[in-house]
Structures are given as C-alpha cells and as structure tokens.
Amino acid sequence: MNESATLALLLDRGTLTRGELRELTGLSKPTTSDVLRTLTEAGLAVVVGHTSGGPGPNAEVYAINPGAAVVAAISVRDTTETAHAPYDAALCDLTGAVLAQAEFTQERLAAAADDPVDTVRLILADLCATAGLTPDRLTHLQLGVPGSYHPGTDTIRHIDLTGWQRPGLVGDLATRLDLTVAAENDVNLAAIAERHRGAGKGTDSFVLLWFGAGLGCAIDLGPSLLRGATGGAGEIGYVPVGLGGQPRDMQELVGGPAVLALAATYGITGATAEDAVAAAVADSGADAAGFLTALADRIAVALAAVAALLDPPLVVLAGEVAQAGGDTLRDLVVEAFHRDTPLRTPVAVTALPDDAVLLGATDAGLRAVREALIDSLRYALTPA
Known part of the structure; x- marks a missing residue:
C-alpha cells in the first residue's frame, strides 16, 4: 500500500523529493527510503535531479520513469462525410508525453486489406518506428470508435466500417498483438478529453x-x-423527430449531410458540413446569418431533449460543426433554446482545437495503465 500510494503521488505531482513524499504520505524516513528503493529497483521511479540552495545536503528529486509503460491510442473515423483521414493515432509514455503521432490514409494502409487487426498492426509498427521503439514496448491500446462497444459480447455496434463490427474483434486484437486493448465510443472519449483539458474541467x-x-x-x-x-x-x-414525416430521426435533422443540404438552400457551399459552417461564420451577409440561425434552431432541438431529460449543470457543444461555429453558433443555439423552452441549462462550446477523440483515447489509456501499475504493485508486494 505504501509503494502504490507513493507511485500514485508521483503520477499526480510529477516530481517530489523524499521529504515531500514523507510529508504527503505520513511515512517515516526509513519507510520512505525503502519505498523509493523498491520503486526505483522495479523501474517505476527515477532520480531526475537534486535540490540546491537549502540547508543541509542536496535532496534527490524523484519522478515516474516515463519509459515504464507506452500507451497507444487510435481514433477510428467514419470518413463517409468528412475529409479527414480514417485513422489518427499516437504513442505516449507514462507521463503523457507524445512519442509519435500521425494520420493514416487508406492508401498508406493498403496492405491491411480491410482487416482491422492488420490495420492496427501496421499503424502501431509505423508509430513505433517513428518513436524508435520496438512493438514489444507497447503496454496498452485504447481504441476510439464511431459506435458503441458492448463488452458482454465483445462487439462494436452501430459502426459501418468493414470488419470492425465482427464479434470478438477486441479480444482478437489483444491476443494477436499481445496487448491490453480497450474500445470506447468516440464521443465518450471526447468527453474524457473535455473533462481533463477543456470546458468540463x-x-x-x-x-x-x-x-x-x-x-x-x-x-x-x-x-x-x-x-x-x-x-x-x-x-x-x-432519436425520432416528428411523426410519419421527414426528417425521420435526429441524424437527418442535424447530421453532416443535413447541415450541408441546409447550407445549400442559403447559397452556402463547402466540401464538408464544418467547411460550410466556417464559411458562414466568416461571411457577414444575410444568407449566412439565415443559415446559422436555421442550424441553431435544429441544434436547439437536441439540446432541449438532453437538458429536459438529464438537467445537467453544463452542456458542451463539440464536434467539427460546433468547433467551426464557435461562439457565434453557440450564442444562436442558446437564443433558440431559451426562446423555445423555459430551460436555462448553461451551454459552452468546446475549447479543444485538436482531435478530441484522440486526446481522450490517450487520457483513457494512460489512466488504465496507471491504475494497472498501481494495482499490480499492490498485488506483487502483498504477502501470500
């Protein structure tokens, strides 16, 4: 318990001296020394420097060994209606420092022939080569998928990508890659990133x-x-919207294709929904304003459903369309929301500029590895 508590503190604080650890844990000097010796011998902690300028001898400064674990994160995208590459991936060490990151096109992964296991293997091999690592250094893989993962059946549901809906895929990845593998809905991972780094913090x-x-x-x-x-x-x-007419569900009201179609009726064009929204935000004309107002009315329908059912203290608007619309679209959504309902749920727009799904996958993977290290250390040091 002493070792796992100390490891948790180093993960949380970054660097600590022996004296600081003693104050935070309440352990005695000899016990603190024994704990740090155990962690350094196990390769989990390292001395990264010494204090200076105070009375007495300089104190050693301890930190987590960044190479004790390497986490891989892959954001799998449905690229039917987007210009993005289908995969965005990264490697990071135990401190969260990014060792390699890249987007992967279908052409770059042509040798995988639509087999998710081969696709992931190629992505990891490429990232490891960039980072100067061998694949056996990887500890954990976190997947972000445009669907929902059912652990009971080991199946990714509501996904329209070749091979990815196969039952047993996640377990097969873990076995064939000799890794711990976790899968999570992409929007859930975006929320994890928002919790750690954005408006949800x-x-x-x-x-x-x-x-x-x-x-x-x-x-x-x-x-x-x-x-x-x-x-x-x-x-x-x-979620169905309307009775017996069109649009048939929420996706057809405010999904990417619906946003593009709506923009076209106002003379606003773009290769993707976010391009059309960004063009409208940059345009001061009446047609652009009309399009953004009409889009805000639609988004407010989804917002009202969530606010009425869950009564959350905050709703964060995220995704490519929300990012492109920024505060301009957010203000119009709030105006429509307040006009059409008596609800007054606070609404923010995401402040994350990068791929929120990949950021969240990295955060989730790091948390899983850190918890596993603490648990394994606790188990290994418990007397039989």
Whole structure:
C-alpha cells in the first residue's frame, strides 16, 4: 500500500523529493527510503535531479520513469462525410508525453486489406518506428470508435466500417498483438478529453453534444461515464423527430449531410458540413446569418431533449460543426433554446482545437495503465 500510494503521488505531482513524499504520505524516513528503493529497483521511479540552495545536503528529486509503460491510442473515423483521414493515432509514455503521432490514409494502409487487426498492426509498427521503439514496448491500446462497444459480447455496434463490427474483434486484437486493448465510443472519449483539458474541467458533471458527420451524446457523471446496458447510451442520432414525416430521426435533422443540404438552400457551399459552417461564420451577409440561425434552431432541438431529460449543470457543444461555429453558433443555439423552452441549462462550446477523440483515447489509456501499475504493485508486494 505504501509503494502504490507513493507511485500514485508521483503520477499526480510529477516530481517530489523524499521529504515531500514523507510529508504527503505520513511515512517515516526509513519507510520512505525503502519505498523509493523498491520503486526505483522495479523501474517505476527515477532520480531526475537534486535540490540546491537549502540547508543541509542536496535532496534527490524523484519522478515516474516515463519509459515504464507506452500507451497507444487510435481514433477510428467514419470518413463517409468528412475529409479527414480514417485513422489518427499516437504513442505516449507514462507521463503523457507524445512519442509519435500521425494520420493514416487508406492508401498508406493498403496492405491491411480491410482487416482491422492488420490495420492496427501496421499503424502501431509505423508509430513505433517513428518513436524508435520496438512493438514489444507497447503496454496498452485504447481504441476510439464511431459506435458503441458492448463488452458482454465483445462487439462494436452501430459502426459501418468493414470488419470492425465482427464479434470478438477486441479480444482478437489483444491476443494477436499481445496487448491490453480497450474500445470506447468516440464521443465518450471526447468527453474524457473535455473533462481533463477543456470546458468540463472542474465541473461536477456535464453532457457533451457532438455535431459532426454524425451525432453523439456523452454523459459525464464526474467519476465515470454513463454507458448504458449495452454501451449505447448517448446514440442521440437515432432519436425520432416528428411523426410519419421527414426528417425521420435526429441524424437527418442535424447530421453532416443535413447541415450541408441546409447550407445549400442559403447559397452556402463547402466540401464538408464544418467547411460550410466556417464559411458562414466568416461571411457577414444575410444568407449566412439565415443559415446559422436555421442550424441553431435544429441544434436547439437536441439540446432541449438532453437538458429536459438529464438537467445537467453544463452542456458542451463539440464536434467539427460546433468547433467551426464557435461562439457565434453557440450564442444562436442558446437564443433558440431559451426562446423555445423555459430551460436555462448553461451551454459552452468546446475549447479543444485538436482531435478530441484522440486526446481522450490517450487520457483513457494512460489512466488504465496507471491504475494497472498501481494495482499490480499492490498485488506483487502483498504477502501470500
């Protein structure tokens, strides 16, 4: 317990001296020395420097050994309605420092022939070569997928990518790559990134609404995410809108193709939905304003459904469309929301400029590895 507590402190604080660790843990000097010796001999902690300028001898400064674990994160994208590459991936060490990151096109992965296992193997091999590592250094792989993962059946559901819906895929990846592998809905991972790095930081809980080529909703409960009985919580795109007419569901109201079609009626064009929204934000004309107002009216429908059912303390608008719209679109959404409902849920727009799914996958993978290290250390040092 002493070793695992000390390891947790080093992970949380970054660097600590022996004296600082003693104050934080309440351990005696000899016990603190024994704990640090155990962690350094196990390769989990290293001396990174010495203090100077104070009375007495200089104190050693300890930190986590960044090479004690290497985490891989892969964001799998449905590229049907987007210009992005289908895969974005990164490697990071135990401190979270990025060792390699790249986007992968279908052409770059042609040798995989639509086999997810071969695809992932090629991605990891490429990243390891860039980072100067051998693949056996990898500890954990976190996948972000445009669907919901049901651990009971080891199946990624609601996904329209060749091979990725095969039952047993995640377990097969773990076996064939000799890694710990976890899969998570992409919007849930975006919420994890928002919790650690964005508008959700410091809040008790929040809901993230994702507007891009597809729709999604992640429900952050503070210590955990609400995933539902089969991992499908938040699949808001399937919610019917209207009775017996069009649009048939929420996806057809405010999904990427619907946003492009709406933009076209106002004379706004773009290769993708986010391009059309960005063009409208940059345009001061009446048609652009009309398009953004009409889009905000539609987004407010999704916002009202979430706010009425969950009454969250905060809703964060995220995804490519929300990022492109920024504060301009957010203000119009709030105006429509307040006009059409008596609800007054606070609404923010994501402040994350990068691929939020990949950031969240990295954060989730690091958390899993760190918890596993602490648990394994606790188990290894427990007397039989």
